[in-house]
Amino acid sequence: MANITVFLCRCFGEIDNAIDFDLLRKELSKDTSVSSVSIVDSLCLEADIEKAASQIKETKADRVLIAACPTLSRGNLPVDGLIKEGIERHKIDLVDIREGCAWIHGNDPEGAVKKAKDLINMGLAALQHKEASKDMRVSVHPDALIIGAGPAGLAAATSLAKTGFKVNILERASAPGGMLRLISQLYPTGEDAADKLNPYIDEVENNHLITFYPQSKISSIEGCIGNFTVQFSSQGEDNSIQSGIIIIATGAKIFFPTGLYRYGEIRNVITQMEIERQFLKGSFDAKKPVFIQCAGARDKERPYCSTICCPASLKNAMRLAGENPGSEVFILHRGIMTPGNVLEKYYRDALSMGIQFICFEEEKPPMIMGNDRVEHVEVYDAVNGITRKIETDLVVLSTPLVPNDDSVRLAQMLGIEVDRYGFFSESYPMHPLETKMDGVFICGSARWPVASDQAILQGRAAAMKAVSYLRQREIAASTLSRVPGPKSGHARVVPDSCTGCGNCVAACPFEACHLEKLEDRHISKVDMMRCKACGNCVSVCPNGSMQIPEHNYRMVGEMIKRAF
Amino acid sequence: MAGFEYICNRKKDAVLVIGGGVAGITASLDLADAGQSVHLVESDSHLGGQVSKLDKLYPTDHCAFCLLWTDVKKCMEHPLITVHTLSHVKELKKESGKYSAVILKNPHYIDEKKCIFCGRCVEECPAGAIHPGWEHAWPPSFVIDESSCTKCGNCAEVCPSGAINMELREEEINLVVNDVIWSTGFKEADLRHLKEYGSGTHPDIMTSMEFEDWTAEGGINKGEIVKRSNHSVPQNIAFIQCAGARDLRMIPSCSAVCCMHALKQAGWTKRRNRTIDCYIFYTDLRTVGRDYYRYSLREFEGTEIKLIRGRPGLIHPLPGGDGIAVQFENTLTRKRELRKFDMVVLNGNIQPSLIQYRPGQDEKTAIPPMDKEGFFNTESDETSTFACGFGLEPADVAESVIQASAAAMGVMNKETDQT
Ligand SMILES: Cc1cc2nc3c(=O)[nH]c(=O)nc-3n(C[C@H](O)[C@H](O)[C@H](O)COP(=O)(O)OP(=O)(O)OC[C@H]3O[C@@H](n4cnc5c(N)ncnc54)[C@H](O)[C@@H]3O)c2cc1C
Ligand code: SF4
Ligand code: SF4
């Protein structure tokens, strides 16, 4: 029989004003599992906690129930206090009889006592059946792995290396730089993309802590935070590396507007990327260029704004205007996306340079006129309410960034999510670079289209998030909690009764369950480093073989029985 | 592996983080999790900043305080973070590679560690000076508003836990820190001198933060949308974008967060009361983040929010105080109209919070180098401090916390460079 000590906290009168403690004590003492009921002034005072702790030790109580205010108020103080005094967490339970009872039932003393008794009774039931989850620790491999060597990946890699960690970079292409290698100058500064990249590339080449694997292709990723094993080939050679964390910086690709605005059919209709390529070769001659925004974006198929194409058009429009005096440059748009101080000024610069902006509506896109080369563009100017015919010698289509072809495959290998468009996505809005999998971070355009400065910022930020894990020699599974304090437990399989049906494997959102082969059958196994104690597996297990010890079914069943 | 060892075993001077909103909280937690001790200074009574004053967050429509709360609590409980609330940095000097800071700490007359949140003091206070920080603030503790308290001492007499001590005085704390991160966020700018917006002329012309507060689910009206003038349900609401922003007379920048913010407010207004017509007057509807554009589609397709491209030229209370006249040109139909609205919400007038201080003018507050608009000017900062959040550039929650982590990484890299 259990030997439970109950503490009723008066909370300076806040609770016993409404609840008759003497009556409550009498009622509770009838319960055979209760060895003593003490009334205390306020368990959040250190002195009272000490007193309580010594009383617990003296009476050799094996479980403690505190009836007081909830954890969201000060209830964590007595619990933490008792833990500090050496009492195990799973042997303590806290029942809220203040906010949830005394305060709201102050005008019904009888009801208040009854409810307090029910709540405490449920707590007593819980205490008798509550068990503790096992914990595990893994040693952390202190190297980092970065996938993708665009500005985001390079910034992440160099930040980590400068902080003292070994970094491996896997890059699909043969050289680092990502999309910036294809771009001439950068908005909003006008700096050469190469100049932006060079310090990072120098660091990659010269910092002995960084190893760069060009032309690499990943075949598998296994493990979890602390110990990922990645199989890949680089320049045709198979290889394998271990890492404590993974940062995804694989960028995005540019949308190819085949069939849109007669692209591919008629000369002089090119994409923004092509104009960048021309600029990389030298200057570019166009007297009457027309930029068309949202070519393949903010439509039914790709209902999103790709962030970078408006400022990129401003950049190239201003450059063309500057390099070709007397030219007339048009930007046809559906709202110019230049949020913030720097970009809004960039937009004003373009306006004051004489770039002409025409706003069109989605339903009435511009029309490209001409036989084998574009001669003019016809557009309904929504603001002035007229159709305009613009003579032109070059049409530049501003096309959006779209996810890489292999993003879904990579996400599956890692167990992380992609959004409805195919970009890697975070699991928690306040932590935008962290994914569902601890130790896997996302940054740059792989996450969502961004300018290179933003990509660099995100790369550094992701590196920062990684540091807190990499610096630990060991990580305990119980610490991988998303809320303050430790996790509330880990799912546990009863091997004898598990039939290996696999329901739990399918139900687990964190890919923490898998089937393991025994001699004659399969059973489920839970990876504690991944389990978040969400309980999904418990609810689909047909025979109660899956339990979270802190919330096991006997405990919950008994609590329900006592409540009703 | 010198660096690795260094990080694990660093003997550290702290980093000073100024401003305890989402950015400051994130920077502090990142640094502390990396083994660096931090002093976090916040002028308000609790951590949380502007997000703690928001009801919902776009684009996921999560309750703002749920998201905020976990990180605030982690911050308050982190062994390496010292939080100074009701405090500000009075002096900051760079001396031989380090910074010496003087922090002015106003007293918490109510001891956060002792207050049991019973509210007895609130009932006894004749001046109405006691309030509970923000909803779900951590730690849960009442706060005495210095400016309205008459020091009568009634509260201390009734406090059962002895949490109130009116004898406390402000104190100065001297710190030596290795690095400084500014994360002082934004404040709403006063729109009254742009007369056409009618700010301050009618109780139903509000700024968007006022509207957020007025209509918050946890606020005084429990999420109900009513007029501030007479508590009746408005027939229609006009949300005015770029009020004071993208305007060379006041804030040349695009404040970057207000389009989404207005879509959110209009969407929630519709969800709570379908009968209220919502109009958003926009310049460009800027929706660049993940799902932002979709949010705009969903908001105006699904909930029939009406979008009008154009900036009103005049907003004026109607005679007798019944309603507000809004005169505008819809630039897509080219029609000039005059329409009556029951409520007007002004959006966009937000600025870096330090803009109110000018170098040399205010001796009581240390300020970083700023540009004309009040944004932290990294280029002219010889003292090479770091910055993140809205004080750096107009940024929403996601962008601010990314900047914060990047600033923390900047500190880490700088620290390692020195050894
Ligand atoms: C037309 C155009 C103009 C632009 N102009 C500007 C500008 O003026 N200023 C500005 O700031 N930004 C500009 N940008 C945006 C800029 O290019 C991006 O912000 C930036 O490149 C994003 O960086 P990233 O590191 O996230 O991705 P990326 O630069 O795309 O780099 C990703 C890297 O990952 C690699 N990779 C992908 N998948 C894998 C895999 N499975 N395994 C290994 N490696 C992989 C790729 O090969 C690539 O090297 C422009 C973009 C476009 C399209
Ligand atoms: S940034 Fe791109 S997708 Fe967004 S509005 Fe501009 S052109 Fe369209
Ligand atoms: S409790 Fe949740 S996370 Fe853990 S194994 Fe079960 S389903 Fe997976």
Ligand code: SF4
């Ligand atoms: S659902 Fe239950 S029985 Fe089925 S595999 Fe999982 S633990 Fe075993």
Ligand code: SF4
């Ligand atoms: S001292 Fe008096 S005025 Fe001040 S908070 Fe206490 S009760 Fe209110």
Ligand code: SF4
């Ligand atoms: S009376 Fe004391 S314990 Fe109660 S709310 Fe006020 S300060 Fe806190």
